[in-house]
Amino acid sequence: MIDRWLNVRSLLSEEKLAQIYKYVDIDTYKKVHPATVVEHAQSTERWINIPSPLLESYKMIGRLTPLQRAYRLEKALSTNNKIFLKREDALSNGSFKINSALPQAYYGKLEGKSKVITETGAGQTGVAAALAACLYDLECDVYMVRNSFKLKKLRRLMMEMYGAKVIASPSEFTKSGKSFLSKGEVNGSIALATSEVMEEILSSNDCFNIAGSLLDFVLTYNTIIGLEVIKQLDSQHIEPDIVIGCVGAGSSFGGFSLPLIDHYKDRIERVICTESSSIPTLSKGKYCYDYADGEGEGDRYLMYSLGYSFTPPPMHASGLRYHAASPIISHFVNQGTIEVQAYEETSALASAIELAREEGLIISPESSYTIHAIKKICEQCNNKNIVAIVTGNGQLDLESYSEHL
Amino acid sequence: MIDRWLNVRSLLSEEKLAQIYKYVDIDTYKKVHPATVVEHAQSTERWINIPSPLLESYKMIGRLTPLQRAYRLEKALSTNNKIFLKREDALSNGSFKINSALPQAYYGKLEGKSKVITETGAGQTGVAAALAACLYDLECDVYMVRNSFKLKKLRRLMMEMYGAKVIASPSEFTKSGKSFLSKGEVNGSIALATSEVMEEILSSNDCFNIAGSLLDFVLTYNTIIGLEVIKQLDSQHIEPDIVIGCVGAGSSFGGFSLPLIDHYKDRIERVICTESSSIPTLSKGKYCYDYADGEGEGDRYLMYSLGYSFTPPPMHASGLRYHAASPIISHFVNQGTIEVQAYEETSALASAIELAREEGLIISPESSYTIHAIKKICEQCNNKNIVAIVTGNGQLDLESYSEHL
Numbered sequence: 001m002i003d004r005w006l007n008v009r010s011l012l013s014e015e016k017l018a019q020i021y022k023y024v025d026i027d028t029y030k031k032v033h034p035a036t037v038v039e040h041a042q043s044t045e046r047w048i049n050i051p052s053p054l055l056e057s058y059k060m061i062g063r064l065t066p067l068q069r070a071y072r073l074e075k076a077l078s079t080n081n082k083i084f085l086k087r088e089d090a091l092s093n094g095s096f097k098i099n100s101a102l103p104q105a106y107y108g109k110l111e112g113k114s115k116v117i118t119e120t121g122a123g124q125t126g127v128a129a130a131l132a133a134c135l136y137d138l139e140c141d142v143y144m145v146r147n148s149f150k151l152k153k154l155r156r157l158m159m160e161m162y163g164a165k166v167i168a169s170p171s172e173f174t175k176s177g178k179s180f181l182s183k184g185e186v187n188g189s190i191a192l193a194t195s196e197v198m199e200e201i202l203s204s205n206d207c208f209n210i211a212g213s214l215l216d217f218v219l220t221y222n223t224i225i226g227l228e229v230i231k232q233l234d235s236q237h238i239e240p241d242i243v244i245g246c247v248g249a250g251s252s253f254g255g256f257s258l259p260l261i262d263h264y265k266d267r268i269e270r271v272i273c274t275e276s277s278s279i280p281t282l283s284k285g286k287y288c289y290d291y292a293d294g295e296g297e298g299d300r301y302l303m304y305s306l307g308y309s310f311t312p313p314p315m316h317a318s319g320l321r322y323h324a325a326s327p328i329i330s331h332f333v334n335q336g337t338i339e340v341q342a343y344e345e346t347s348a349l350a351s352a353i354e355l356a357r358e359e360g361l362i363i364s365p366e367s368s369y370t371i372h373a374i375k376k377i378c379e380q381c382n383n384k385n386i387v388a389i390v391t392g393n394g395q396l397d398l399e400s401y402s403e404h405l
Numbered sequence: 406m407i408d409r410w411l412n413v414r415s416l417l418s419e420e421k422l423a424q425i426y427k428y429v430d431i432d433t434y435k436k437v438h439p440a441t442v443v444e445h446a447q448s449t450e451r452w453i454n455i456p457s458p459l460l461e462s463y464k465m466i467g468r469l470t471p472l473q474r475a476y477r478l479e480k481a482l483s484t485n486n487k488i489f490l491k492r493e494d495a496l497s498n499g500s501f502k503i504n505s506a507l508p509q510a511y512y513g514k515l516e517g518k519s520k521v522i523t524e525t526g527a528g529q530t531g532v533a534a535a536l537a538a539c540l541y542d543l544e545c546d547v548y549m550v551r552n553s554f555k556l557k558k559l560r561r562l563m564m565e566m567y568g569a570k571v572i573a574s575p576s577e578f579t580k581s582g583k584s585f586l587s588k589g590e591v592n593g594s595i596a597l598a599t600s601e602v603m604e605e606i607l608s609s610n611d612c613f614n615i616a617g618s619l620l621d622f623v624l625t626y627n628t629i630i631g632l633e634v635i636k637q638l639d640s641q642h643i644e645p646d647i648v649i650g651c652v653g654a655g656s657s658f659g660g661f662s663l664p665l666i667d668h669y670k671d672r673i674e675r676v677i678c679t680e681s682s683s684i685p686t687l688s689k690g691k692y693c694y695d696y697a698d699g700e701g702e703g704d705r706y707l708m709y710s711l712g713y714s715f716t717p718p719p720m721h722a723s724g725l726r727y728h729a730a731s732p733i734i735s736h737f738v739n740q741g742t743i744e745v746q747a748y749e750e751t752s753a754l755a756s757a758i759e760l761a762r763e764e765g766l767i768i769s770p771e772s773s774y775t776i777h778a779i780k781k782i783c784e785q786c787n788n789k790n791i792v793a794i795v796t797g798n799g800q801l802d803l804e805s806y807s808e809h810l
Contacts, residue, residue: 056476060473060477060764060765061765062471062495066467068465071461072465072540090467090495092765092766092767093765094800131765134761134762134763134765135477135765153803153804154559154800154801154803154804157803157804157806157807157810158767158800158803160807160810161758161761161762161767161803161806161810162761162762162765163761163762353566356539356566356567356568357539357566357567357568358539359465360465360466360497360498360536360539360540360567361497362497362563362566393800395499395559395563395798395800395801396559396800396801398558398559398562398563398566399558399559399562401562401566402562402565405562405565405566
């Protein structure tokens, strides 16, 4: 079993890191995250050991996840490329989000904190936080965007199964929530939910936040995915030529692709990240200093962004609805190591349905873009080893596919 | 990997088999099932080899499934018993039903059939049939009880993801369906759906049925579960003292427990099957010849039954809503090898919620009865190895838990 993370920060020079994080105030981190997490957020050590109780938790929630050779998909595409799918959908909670939620909960508990407070949109981050909290006997409050609270009932019930208290945001529990409500804000947004969470955490001593994406340490905790892939490929004496995954803010893609980029430097020909053409952050955004939040209130990072005030259109792959991309992923895109492909929802979802019928996998709408990219790649090249990530299970997102069935 | 099934019929004497199946006409089987399946339905050979393409399919859908030590549950129950959970919920389709659907689809395809036609209630059997059919490039029509067709939309979508045509039963497509509709039957039932399926199959040459439970061969195909458990326990040098699972018609329980009963004859102290106290087939039913269907039209088997005309009350664990229990399981209950425990829904669901919070598993309502039995057993004994089966994933059944959250 993999017993250390690759610190994604160690892949960049000190100068580059200084440039990217020029406007970041680490004191903000200290107020909301456990001290060890803040340490990892600043570290440039190459490896970070995974403590053994955490290894047990990783095992419990379903690691190591399968690396599935998609024989039937290969046959259906009449390709002689080999397609390998890293199956993060097989985790208990249904997505990769638990990889980074667990260590945050673990360190919080170790440091004597008693409660997780976190925000969630469609619910994947909230589900992971709720599971991580219950496995470390922490209380958990999840502020869930009110619109999703109504529409994504099963994800809400899942958080409640894990013992979390799920609150529709804006709520009556915080000053900011009350203020939003008084302005007639009924649907909520991830930015509003974040404001409520921050207010709660900053007014307490023993609460902390579980971050779901974007930040370096979230990518680092997700490198367990890519490190497992290396081991799994090694055991089959296979090396990857092409690496593919989808990017929302980039934490699953970073955790998956960066260890591969690092390990197979001279071998890999193409590293492709996919995104939605309705939210073309990496293909059409600017590489600039911008806010991670939607209000322009937090820190600014050097990253690709459509502008913090960009309002992502509604779409089924809600995990891709974000205006910017992780600074580390942005760096590698800017540098040319990672290429970007944007696709339309309709073709992506159709490719996921094709996958279901070939491989028996019901995947999340986010990963449908990845499957579509695999299909496109197979039209272009031969005899390659293609390794791609399925970031989540789509059983609770089946409605997304209904109009295409 | 396990490469053969244990034929559950070989565990009974020829005399006993003759007695149980006195009124069964094998010609009925021949009309609806592939020839190899009918052969297995009559065989008394101890082992049946699993053909290698089928082994590949088993691997593809997630076998071998984990045998998870429930450390946190043990701690929460303050017990020194060891609890092991066989995780059939981890399969791609979300339940054990695929174990028997795959071989039926495989043999059907091999014998030149082109289409599966099957009935389903809440959808688990239909989902498994749809997946098995698509993995062997067969068409698939599923007659789904009209009431579930409306209420269980996600399971219906899942079947459609796998390419199946899902038809609300009673339907306009069959004579019997039309006749039921004309009588004002709007909700449907599994018996009505079965009538439609039989009509369709008997009027064609290349269609066949995928049976979901009850029949000997369905139990036999599920023995891969118990055989895996033996291997998994062996590798930890552990032998089971107590074996627990839930019984609807008994196919998962048979496939899980019978290989263990056979292999650990002198070791196992108790084999417990759980059922709902609202449908107390094994605890209060009669051991008699009765019809497997709800209309009194098919074959009669010697088994425990509440009477074929018994109408199971509505309940969340729809997989347990059946008036009878598999003849083989009934035999071992009658003989005293298997004991029966009936529990109420409320306590069972509460135990499943406890499991979610301890082990991070969202299980099907059917298996909640098993978890409740584990809790009860832990109040009674010490230092035992308890091995239990989780038959399915509960993500699409989360509504069942909502009133208890």
